[in-house]
Amino acid sequence: MKALILTNRVPFPPNSGYPIVVYNTIKGLLHLGVEVTLFSINTAKHNVDVDDIYDPVFEKINFHSYNIDTEVNIWGAFFNIFSNQSYNVSRFYDDDAAKLLEHVLHDHDFDVVQFEGLFVVPYLDTVKEFSKAKLIYRAHNIEFDVWEKLAVLEQFTPRRKYLEFLSRRLKVYETEQINRFHQVFAISEPDRQSILLMGCETKLAVFPVAIDFDKYNVDTSKTSFPTLFHLGAMDWRPNKEGLEWFLDEIWPDIEKLNGELRFYIAGKNMQKQFFDYDSENLIVEGEIFDAVEFMNSKAIMIVPLLSGSGMRVKIIEGMAMEKCIIATTMAAEGINCKPGKDILIADTADEFYRSILQCITKPNRWREIGENARKTVKRDHEMNTNAERMLRIYEDLILN
Structure with missing residues (x-):
């Protein structure tokens, strides 16, 4: 052939x-x-x-x-x-x-x-x-x-x-x-x-x-908590717009939940506006060398997409790394996942707030969702x- x-x-x-x-x-x-x-x-x-x-x-x-x-x-x-x-x-x-x-x-x-x-x-x-x-x-x-x-x-x-x-x-x-x-x-x-x-x-x-599951080796001993992260190329306009919305409308309230909470954002072509954002608990990594290692070291993945089409590869990778994903309906479109079991769906600022609060106050909850997520992508991807x-x-x- x-x-x-x-x-x-x-x-x-x-x-x-x-x-x-x-x-x-x-x-x-x-x-x-x-x-x-x-x-x-x-x-x-x-x-x-x-x-x-x-x-x-x-x-x-x-x-x-x-x-x-x-x-x-x-x-x-x-x-x-x-x-x-x-x-x-x-x-x-x-x-x-x-x-x-x-x-x-x-x-x-x-x-x-x-x-x-x-x-x-x-x-x-x-x-x-x-x-x-x-x-x-x-x-x-x-x-x-x-x-x-x-x-x-x-x-x-x-x-x-x-x-x-x-x-x-x-x-x-x-x-x-x-x-x-x-x-x-x-x-x-x-x-x-x-x-x-x-x-x-x-x-x-x-x-x-x-995806090739040989690449996605989970080591929970290296995962820090409480941590949120966003990973995506910032020259793709839906990623940029979604992250702007999250930082402007949601993050200021989330940041007050826990003084130790950190939000990491990474991706190539990171615009200057994100480096200049006024938040002590926001860490802007820019382009990273190893996305899998980056995901392994963080706990909860945020995907606040408001537009786009197709299937989000980074969500599939995050699920393979046993991450608890909190995403909009738009972001999760096309992925055969069950809200509340292997992913959390949030379409409004209030829904994101409650989902993140749930994960921070009940650590076993985000771990369980991550474990279910890995099983789901193993089955389908x-x-x-x-x-x-x-x-x-x-x-x-x-x-x-």
């Missing part, structure tokens, strides 16, 4: 949501004997020096990448208004990248080609022209939904109008492309329902975030089990 995987960024190292999903997909398929070729758009925003990649998974694949600057250009954004293209997507396409992909397709006879996310779909025509492989699209998010929700939250009218415009363009593009594949993978059941409402008539299956199911779908597509 030969598989070509297309990605909109290099998934090495696997240190955030999208790279973790892709990396574990590749690792699981390699374990089953699949020959994997990876073609990645190496963006300026998430640029990786491929010569510095030292990873056993990387050594086992055929790898190709092309550097593209996908940063938003004010003039490009302006002139795009007068085209019929989605600016979000078109920034990831380059003619020379398509030519490189063409050479890869000439050199290999692939059985399947998997498009990891909407932003590599502009290369679909190239693949269709130069390959007879079965074509698979994995929707990491319902992209237009992310921008619709951001527009609803935006108070500055001109910016809100532009976000609405971008979401409409994205919706048209996603809807047009969804039936051009032989198979579609949704990241969650709610996303599967959304894809069906978009008019999907092709085969559709749910493949949640899969184990890497090799998901890879085996994915390979069976590949084989069925080829046979039929």
Whole structure:
């Protein structure tokens, strides 16, 4: 079995949501004997020096990448208004990248080609022209939904109008492309329902975030209490907005509960405003070297997302590390968890306050929820089990 995987960024190292999903997909398929070729758009925003990649998974694949600057250009954004293209997507396409992909397709006879996310779909025509492989699209998010929700939250009218415009363009593009594949993978059941409402008539299956449990070793002797933490890339707008809301509306009251309580926030591209926040009990770590070790050392994970789509990888990782997660309904969407058993759901300031108070005053409560959380993700998100199911779908597509 030969598989070509297309990605909109290099998934090495696997240190955030999208790279973790892709990396574990590749690792699981390699374990089953699949020959994997990876073609990645190496963006300026998430640029990786491929010569510095030292990873056993990387050594086992055929790898190709092309550097593209996908940063938003004010003039490009302006002139795009007068085209019929989605600016979000078109920034990831380059003619020379398509030519490189063409050479890869000439050199290999692939059985399947998997498009990891909407932003590599502009290369679909190239693949269709130069390959007879079965074509698979994995929707990491319902992209237009992310921008619709951001527009609803935006108070500055001109910016809100532009976000609405971008979401409409994205919706048209996603809807047009969804039936051009032989198979579609949704990241969650709610996303599967959304894809069906978009008019999907092709085969559709749910493949949640899969993780390698060998990486998530829990050592409770290193966990400090009482501690809260937030972990996420701060260049993703929903993370930034959710954390701002929590710090402004909830944290001032939470901080008064216990003089020893500490709230740690970590993630790459941490903005200056968070370092300047006036709170003695708030510790801003910025980008951290080892996310698993960071999670192991803290007790309660806060995920106050107000917008977004897909499945939150950091929640899955936190559950694997036996963390008690306190999250909004939006943040937990798509995860097969039971509120009060393996997660705590809070959508208002008062609900967050009561949930945190409960965990601080009843330590056994947060430990029990964390233990249940680990069992839940072990059942639904184990890497090799998901890879085996994915390979069976590949084989069925080829046979039929």
